[in-house]
Amino acid sequence: MKQLSFILFFVLLFILRNTIEAKSLKHDKKSLKNQELPAYTKSSPIKFYLQDDNIVNYAQGAIDFIEFSTFLKFSKQSRKINDVGINFYYNNKEDKVELSYDNKKPTIVNLTKNTYNSKHLAKFYVGYALGLIPEIARKDRDSEVKIFSQNILAKYKKFYDKKKGYPESYYATDFDYSSMMMFNSSFGSIEKGKRTFKSEFESFYEKQIGGLGSYSFNDYKRLNILYFKDKCKNAPKCQNKGYYGNNCNECKCVYPFAGKYCKSYAKKIGTCEDSFLNAYSNAKTITFNKYAGECYYIIKAKSKRRKVKLTIVNFKGVGQYKLEVKYRKDKGAAGLLINRDVKNIVFPSLSSSVIVTYHTYNVSSVLTIKYQAK
Incomplete structure (x- = not known):
């Protein structure tokens, strides 16, 4: 009788161990998936x-x-x-x-x-x-692009599928057309000429897609978020969307912010007007002409609860070096680069501040903008 009980004990122990191992393996596979x-x-x-x-x-x-x-x-x-x-x-x-x-x-x-x-x-x-995930795969992409799933090859769909489970810290950075993780609307298309997506400003952003040959400011920032989120937790916080790059002594800043912790501003070069403009309920129009150099203008609503609405009324952009408009909340994301003649471009009101960077050495250049707080 004792021998039978002894055998039954080991049989039950064996079954219990296998059950635990099976559940553990199932859990590991589920976690991996x-x-x-x-x-x-x-x-x-x-x-x-x-x-x-x-x-x-x-x-x-x-x-x-x-x-x-x-x-x-x-x-x-x-x-x-x-x-x-x-x-x-x-x-x-x-x-x-x-x-x-x-x-x-x-x-x-x-x-x-x-x-x-x-x-x-x-x-x-x-x-x-x-x-790094494709910009198109961001869970908040719907406000930026419209996807045409029927035009995407099956083997490329994984690059378009939303990454809903990605760390929330990743989404501290906004959608970025200049990210190296952005591709054009022919990527993975079933047929030449069949677009996989479209966006409101795609014709302007087209030359920015692909990061202009290099990783964007936010690409590097996101890698540090994924791998080293707490690396510099004891260091002073970088301001104005800056981040610690490869050391915890000095922040990397996005233009026009500068300084050790991105609290100050880059020095302007040339004949630039005052850099700071206040936006109120009533729209204001201003024209910049006969200016040459590297200028920037920061337009702010008096209240952070209000958003700045900006319109490029007129811009003579042929031959200009750069006109960039950062209208998103995240100023680390590249703005819209304009290098051609344009009129009446209305930007979405997404932030309480907008940065207009205007670099030109052609004194005959003209830029007219209209702005107000909404």
Whole structure:
């Protein structure tokens, strides 16, 4: 009888252990499936392998820029990686990316030579492998773009699917057309000429898509948010959407903010008027002409509860260096760049302040704006 009880005890123990292991495995798989960030967001340096340095040189360049502008560190491997890390391969057929959320399996970035030879796409896929999401996949994208799902190839739909479970801190930065993670409306299209999305200002933003060849201010900021959110928690807070780049001693600032903690303003160059304008309920129109240099104008509503409505009444933009309008709440996001003649462009009222950056060395240039608080 004692022997039978002894056997039954071990049988029950075996069943209980298997049940616990099965539940644990099921939980691990479920957690892995629901995980949004690659496994190496919890490790640094990040190991990576390049199949051929000459072919994937833009990928190497992207990694170098990221390492210089963020806290991220990388470790280049001479052999392909079998555990956590990123393997960059090339092929002659199609672009494939397999993100790994498992610390025992690497992420695979396998792109065509043509893609690696594109500054934009090579850097886009490096950013994607590191956890940056396409701007189009932001959960708040509907206020910016309209998606045409029927025009998207099945294998590209993952780049358009909303990332609803991403860290909320990621969304402290606004939608950014100059992000390296923004692509044009032909990306993944089923047919040439079939748009995958459209936006209100797309014709103006078209030249900004692709980050003008480099990662944007917010791209670098987001990487630090994902990997090193608490790195500088004991340092003074960066002001005006600045962030600590690769050290906790000095903030990186977005123009026209400057100083150690982005509390001051960049020095203007040339014949610029007063930089600060107040917006009231009654609209005011002002014309800038016969000015040359690097000027900026910050238009603020008296109350933060009110939003600034800005209209570019007239701009002679041919041959001008830059007119940029930052109308979003997040001034770290690139503004709308205008380099052509335009009239009556009305910007959405999204923030209690708007920054107009006006760089020109042509004294015959003319800029007329209208602004008010709504």
